[in-house]
Amino acid sequence: MQTIYVNSSYKILQKVVKKALLTFLLCVFFQASYAQLTATEYQKIDEIFSQWNVPNHPGGAIGVMKGGKVIFSKAYGLASLEYLIPNSTGTRFNVASVSKQFTAMGIVRLHLQGKLSVDDNIKKYMPELPEFAEKITIRQMLHHTSGLRSLHTLFALAGWRGDDTRTNEDLYRIMQDQRNLNFEPGSEFLYCNTGYMFMAKIIEEVTGEEFTSWMKKSVFDPLGMTDTYIEDKYNRVVPNNATSYYTQKNEFDRAVEYWGYVGSGNMHSTTADLLTWLENFSTPKSGWEKAFKMMLTIDPLNNGAYNDYAFGVRLDSFKGVKRVQHGGSIGGYRSSIGTYPDEKLSIAIITNFSTASPGSKANKIAEILLTDKQGDTKATTTPKGIKLPTKTLSKYIASYWDDGSNGLRKIYLKNDTLRYVRSENNETPLIPVKKNEFLLSGSSVKVRFESDKKEKTMTVTNGNSSTVFKAFEPVSTPYSKELLQSIAGEYFSPELKTSYYVSIDDNNLIGNHIRHGNFEIEIIKKDVLKGNSAFQFVKLKRNEKGNVIGAFVSNSRAKNVWFEKQNLNE
Secondary structure, eight states: OHHHHHHHHHHHHHHHHHHHHHHHHHHHHHHHHSTTSOHHHHHHHHHHTGGGSSTTOBOEEEEEEETTEEEEEEEESEEETTTTEEOOTTOBEEOGGGGHHHHHHHHHHHHHTTSOOTTSBGGGTOTTSOOOSSOOBHHHHHTTOSOOOOHHHHHHHTTOOTTSOEEHHHHHHHHTTOOOOSSOTTSOOOOOHHHHHHHHHHHHHHHSSOHHHHHIIIIITTTTOTTOEEOOOTTOOOTTBOOOEEEETTEEEEOOOOEEOOSSSOEEEOHHHHHHHHHTTTSOOTTOHHHHHHTTOOOOOTTSOOOOBOSSSEEEEETTEEEEEEEEEETTEEEEEEEETTTTEEEEEEESBTTOOHHHHHHHHHHHHTTTOOOOSSOOOOOOOOOOOHHHHHTTOEEEEETTTTEEEEEEEETTEEEEEEETTEEEEEEESSSSEEEETTSOOEEEEEEOSSOEEEEEEETTEEEEEEEEOOOOSSOOHHHHHHHOEEEEETTTTEEEEEEEETTEEEEEETTTEEEEEEEEETTEEEESSSSOEEEEEEOTTSOEEEEEEEOSSOOOEEEEEOSOOO
16 A cells, blocks of 8 residues: 555656746747747737637738747637637748739749749740730739739629639639730739739640749749648648638628639648748848849839839838738638848747738737837828818719729718718718818828819829829619610620629619629719629710610729620611
8 A cells, every 4th residue: 555655646746847847848948939928019019919819700820920939829719610620830821912922022033043043024924815915924924913803803794703712713714715905015013913923824735834833933932831832723622721710790700711722822831830931031041132023123113113113022111110911811810921131030920710800900009019119101181171161062062983994973061071982981081281182091092183164073092193083973863764775785895705784763773683682773973883893883875875884893903894786777
């Protein structure tokens, strides 16, 4: 009995020692890992994500690196609501458009190896593309200035729904039938997934290898990103991936996965791998110096205007410190990664639910860690403004339209303050700083009103970019029978091989597509319609007899797609 008692005591003592040693080692590890964070800073960062750490809630993983050392690494919430599996710091997430900078790096590597030039015409590698009026270069696709119509909005106009599977091959097939661009290449910036998907094709043409395997061999593995891969099969089962969810009034719906395309998105990664990548912008790995420097290339637009989008990354500043950053969104996945090269500070947040707002949370982390910096270029203080009489303010009340951007704005007066309306539930007060000049509240955007005997205009200036909107008289209601009948009919796009139907219902226009169903169409000005669907802005074209013969249809990233009116009775 005595021997048993001694052995039991020894075992208990052994467990106590092991526990104490483990606690000690954890403390040492914490101090070594988070030595550059005070307890207060750690707690403040942790509190930013407290709402994710509740039962039955998705979340994400967060990593912060300073001076080459990880100073914060933690996961929150569930990777799977169905099976109650928690996220971990090693969980992989689809990082969506964060992927673009890696495709850009693939192009940069081939450029530096002399296997292609970023100034090459893309038809050199994709001769099957149509002959557009102007050539498009790889450089323009890198900067989102190519003028190409973008994947999702173009597909939506063609009738694809949000959860339809789409692949690179689908894009190549549809783009071969396109005859026009959104704008002259290099003249504007418009975010475009199509260009980055084309770059995946170009990499395959140049290397003779599949994009997914070449990127692993030539980018991920050499940089030590061992948990990163590109997924070109949305239904593939890969361990340790989080499931994504849409948020609906504090409830979660699983996002149906339809994304089978590569180049513009669908890279899966961890915070550790992303921090390893970001570190190269301040301390590049040996042999990669020229590549990461080239990634920061910016080029002006054709008119000399500044464009802050480099090669797959945005260049800006926060808290007065230069930043390289990008975000991503697909399904319920949301991601934000950014680095402050001068501070050697990097932040990566990857999540699996749609209302996670990783970008704003990354900014909160930066505010904690950059408190000694001044001159925050992102923060703006709206001046108090001057007092203008109601009679003066009333002069600016009108509906305004810009034909180039399909921009519709409305100015109205409420409680002695002009309101700037972009769309329903999206309006901002205007603060008067001069008799005819205002600032959008909370921003540096200027709004200037001018008028003469011929027209009244509103010029909106944001940085170096200005847009002139012209006032117009909305078409009076009820609409005339003749007007409605002249518009009603079938509209077919030879570029998209699809039709929309416009009919009359109780003195209103109703649009229909076989896959989108019915939607309302509003007449906003003479021969300009607005639909509540992908068939968004419609500019009617009439012949010399005044009959409608077709329409140029636009949405956010697909401009002026031609639809011919069918069965004309002339």
